[in-house]
Amino acid sequence: MKREGKDVISLSAGEPDFPTPRNIKDEAIKAIENDFTHYTPESGITELKEAIAEKFEKEWGIKYNVNEVIISNGAKHVIFNALFALCDEGDEVLVITPAWVSYIEQIKLAGGKPVIVETKEDNDFIPDPKEVERKISPKTKAIILNSPHNPTGAVYPKDVLIKIAETATSKGVFIISDEIYDKLSYDEECVPLVHLIPEAKENILIVNGASKAYAMTGWRMGWGLGPANLIKAMGIIQGHMTSNPCSISQKAALEAVRGPQDEVTEMAREFKERRELICSLLEKAPYMTFRKPKGAFYLFPNITKALGKSFKGEVIEDDITLARKLLEEKLVAIVPGKAFLAPGYIRISYAASRKDIEEASKRIIEFLEELV
Structure with missing residues (x-):
């Protein structure tokens, strides 16, 4: 129309709807002019992994090594890789609804079965930890959490996140925590799940990226922080699926992470x-x-x-x-x-x-x- x-x-x-910040665009231009336009390691360049891990440790006190970080073609790609690495045919993955449109389809593509955990408007679309526990079965492999939330705008309370994480961890259910909107929490600071329950670090994949915080949706830059064995498996899948994430975008993302945050x-x-x-x-x-x-x-x-x-x-x-x-x-x-x-x-x-x-x-x- x-x-x-x-x-x-x-x-x-x-x-x-904002433009990508000028300093980030300049670094992409430099990458092109310096011929940084070829293949990189399949799971991303070490320099960017180090920058992401360093920033996370500085802000939240949780240390990740470079072999616990993967760079992908957007946060969506991180989740896709994780589901393919985690799921065998028929495994169940809990999805809290309303839900972002790609979760269900990605689970199906990975051979898994989505299991819905409904939330209610009169509870501000916050999941009930008891309902989450009721939906866990012997076939449950993972749960996807998303806070701040698309499409409702909900931000899950810390006590709710902790209860869900404790339950999932005790029952051997892996947690994919989609935190792509973490810089857009208006009434209180958004805290990464692993910061709330650091003892469950080996059972959590933190998903984030450059798209929302830095207005870089078209650059396709996402990353995941999680246990080394899962990150390795995700890297193998990514290598056979898309090869490395865009070399130029990685240099731009490096500036986004290390540069001014104004x-x-x-x-x-x-x-x-x-x-x-x-x-x-x-x-x-x-x-x-x-x-x-x-x-x-x-x-x-x-x-x-x-x-x-x-x-x-x-x-x-x-x-x-x-x-x-x-x-x-x-x-x-x-x-x-x-x-x-x-x-x-x-x-x-x-x-x-x-x-x-x-x-x-x-x-x-x-x-x-x-x-x-």
Whole structure:
């Protein structure tokens, strides 16, 4: 629709709208000019692994050696490698829903079976450790945790994370902790899982990367910190799948990790202000309720009160219909909750300019007000 010249505002993106910081781009240019454009070790260059491990130890007091760090083509690739390394055919992996769209499909591709642990809106989409324990079976190989959370914006309380980690570890269930939004926690500092329960270090893979914190989604730079035997297996899988991560992107990521962090702080501050803006605007919307997100850059409204209503004669049967009609009629793009195993919800990204947030919110309210 944008190619047709229509004034579409997209609040569907799962990426920062800021440019990659200048110092990071300059290092990529230097890498090209210095002909750092060939293969690297399959699991990433040692210099970047050392930088990631050093930064983690400095910030959180947990030491990782270079053989406990892998560099991959985005955090998604880290999770993919881990699931392939961990899962045998028929192994179960616990997934907390709502859930990011790729978890389920990656588990299936690895031959595993996703087992759903549902959360509830009235509990701020926080998982119940007792429910997690109930879902663990002799076939359970791993659990995926994601905090700050996509799509709900939830940040799991420390005591909940500790209880889940203790239960998983005691039952031999490995933990994949997706912490890609860790720099985007607005009301309290986001703490890595391994810092909360360091005695479980050998049972945890920390997944992170450059995409969200440094506005580097297209550079495809993710990393994992975990037990050496798992990291080695992941490296072998990666070597046969994609070979090494991009050499140029690795040099850029090295600058991101070791260079100034001012812009990371500034982007987080701006996202927090945009959160306040979009919440203040959409709290006036009919047929929509939401919890104020505590992290990431998503609003996850409940739109079940709009279901069964009609827009210009078409019944809004589900969140998919609502998202489609909103795009067709008001030129606002959002993501239906069904994509995250959460029918009856929609995901709205505030990784957009304030101007776009204001105009899109106006259009969303107009759309909902026109339902009959």
